Amino acid sequence: MSLKYRRVLLKLSGEALMGKSVFGIDPAVLEFWAREIEAAVVLGLELGIVVGGGNFFRGAGLAEKGMDRVTADQMGMLATVMNGLALQDALERAGHQVRVMSAIRVNQICEDYIRRRAIRHLEKGRVLVFVAGTGNPFFTTDTAATLRAIEIGAQLLLKATQVDGVYSDDPERVASATRYTHLTFDEMLQRNLGVMDDTAAVMCRDHGMPVRVFETCHRGALTAIASGCDDIGTLVDNKGSQHVG
Numbered sequence: 135m136s137l138k139y140r141r142v143l144l145k146l147s148g149e150a151l152m153g154k155s156v157f158g159i160d161p162a163v164l165e166f167w168a169r170e171i172e173a174a175v176v177l178g179l180e181l182g183i184v185v186g187g188g189n190f191f192r193g194a195g196l197a198e199k200g201m202d203r204v205t206a207d208q209m210g211m212l213a214t215v216m217n218g219l220a221l222q223d224a225l226e227r228a229g230h231q232v233r234v235m236s237a238i239r240v241n242q243i244c245e246d247y248i249r250r251r252a253i254r255h256l257e258k259g260r261v262l263v264f265v266a267g268t269g270n271p272f273f274t275t276d277t278a279a280t281l282r283a284i285e286i287g288a289q290l291l292l293k294a295t296q297v298d299g300v301y302s303d304d305p306e307r308v309a310s311a312t313r314y315t316h317l318t319f320d321e322m323l324q325r326n327l328g329v330m331d332d333t334a335a336v337m338c339r340d341h342g343m344p345v346r347v348f349e350t351c352h353r354g355a356l357t358a359i360a361s362g363c364d365d366i367g368t369l370v371d372n373k374g375s376q377h378v379g
Contacts (some may be wrong), residue, residue, distance in 0.1 A: 139360050151221075167225075171228075186275040231260040234262075237278070276330040292345075298366075315369070
């Protein structure tokens with residue numbers, strides 16, 4: 135099987151690592167992703183991962199309850215470090231070479247993020263896990279994923295979510311919600327579909343970074359998408375108009 139995309143950035147939310155739990159990390163989910171990543175990497179995919187921290191802390195949520203926003207976001211950054219180390223452990227047990235790179239200095243447990251070093255790791259076949267967001271408060275991990283994807287020269291940004299693509303409304307609340315197979319960034323922003331925050335969406339649009347949104351638990355999706363399958367999830371880019379699936 136040949137690859138359409140040689141280098142991809144995968145955005146995983148912290149909530150995706152919870153599985154059916156209400157907090158923390160589900161080891162079964164880590165094993166699932168280790169298998170999914172293994173299947174893609176053996177084909178030659180160069181993979182970077184940005185992981186969130188919402189399974190432990192969400193900075194915005196803590197701030198809403200009265201905590202200083204900068205402090206809350208810093209706690210969220212540390213939560214992503216914990217998730218990144220868990221992913222590293224699962225992937226290494228599956229036989230992969232992995233490097234965790236942090237936007238904040240915690241270099242007793244992982245590397246500092248340096249763009250040129252990150253690209254060199256990818257060229258050597260190592261899986262990269264980027265943690266601590268952008269290293270700055272007030273920015274989401276969606277924005278961090280967009281930034282890292284652009285910096286490392288990824289050809290595609292993958293966003294794993296709880297549903298199988300982008301819908302016209304919340305499919306869990308609105309039975310008539312329809313799934314889009316293709317959207318432009320402008321359409322996504324105008325419709326306020328909540329796929330990613332506006333900062334991330336505008337960065338992707340302005341830098342021509344296509345995004346494919348797919349369901350977290352879709353087995354084989356990573357390999358299929360990297361190989362060029364267009365039937366999974368929703369593609370968001372600067373080309374064409376929206377289609378409903």
